Amino acid sequence: MSQLSLLIELQTVHDNLHVIQRDLSAFPPDLAALDSELKMLAKKLEETGRALVSSRTQQASLATNLAAAQKQEDLSKAAVKETKQKTQFTLAIRELDDRQRQKASIARPLKDVETRIEALERAEVEMRARQAEAQRQFDELRAVFLSEHENQVEAERRLQARRAEIAVEVDPAVLVKFDRLLQQRQGRAVVSVDKGSCGGCRTRLRTPFLAQLREEKNLYCESCQRILYDPAQLP
Numbered sequence: 360m361s362q363l364s365l366l367i368e369l370q371t372v373h374d375n376l377h378v379i380q381r382d383l384s385a386f387p388p389d390l391a392a393l394d395s396e397l398k399m400l401a402k403k404l405e406e407t408g409r410a411l412v413s414s415r416t417q418q419a420s421l422a423t424n425l426a427a428a429q430k431q432e433d434l435s436k437a438a439v440k441e442t443k444q445k446t447q448f449t450l451a452i453r454e455l456d457d458r459q460r461q462k463a464s465i466a467r468p469l470k471d472v473e474t475r476i477e478a479l480e481r482a483e484v485e486m487r488a489r490q491a492e493a494q495r496q497f498d499e500l501r502a503v504f505l506s507e508h509e510n511q512v513e514a515e516r517r518l519q520a521r522r523a524e525i526a527v528e529v530d531p532a533v534l535v536k537f538d539r540l541l542q543q544r545q546g547r548a549v550v551s552v553d554k555g556s557c558g559g560c561r562t563r564l565r566t567p568f569l570a571q572l573r574e575e576k577n578l579y580c581e582s583c584q585r586i587l588y589d590p591a592q593l594p
């Protein structure tokens with residue numbers, strides 16, 4: 360088989376796979392609802408995970424600050440205990456007061472962060488439980504759905520096997536280009552010449568280019584880069 364025939368067949372395989380995969384992803388309503396719920400849960404879990412990381416970082420830094428403030432408070436308490444002279448005692452009490460206020464100003468936001476972390480952790484546990492349950496229901500319904508679409512599943516398997524067979528025979532550099540074109544050109548990598556124009560982008564092809572194409576010297580459309588063939592020359 361020529362490279363060109365292989366590429367044309369590869370395009371047909373892809374077209375058929377596309378149709379089958381579209382059918383196989385056209386879920387009935389209950390399955391579609393579970394599918395979107397699972398996607399939504401995955402997104403929320405990711406957001407919750409990120410919020411937890413940032414809250415825990417905040418918690419760690421506040422806890423460090425609180426420990427330092429506690430140390431300062433302890434020092435002040437000791438100072439109050441040891442002071443006998445009246446004026447010094449008043450000063451020491453005032454200092455202790457300041458340091459207790461300072462500690463409180465850290466303890467409050469720390470408490471808030473801890474409350475937030477607990478709420479996030481609870482939400483995470485609930486979402487994971489729901490995710491597991493929804494996934495179980497989804498798998499169950501999907502198995503039923505796939506068994507009802509047994510023919511398509513079988514055809515998909517056959518097409519994928521054929522795709523792999525063709526892939527080993529095609530020049531690797533051309534295969535890379537083919538796959539890139541599939542992505543960039545809405546699934547149409549190989550197109551035929553149609554009345555002297557590219558069947559993909561409709562650009563009029565130059566006469567010398569058409570001559571080269573007939574000799575299989577120039578495979579790519581000069582405008583859209585798709586792989587071109589002239590149906591007239593196919594066996």
Ligand SMILES: [Zn+2]
Nearest residue numbers: 557560580583
């Ligand atoms: Zn073109």
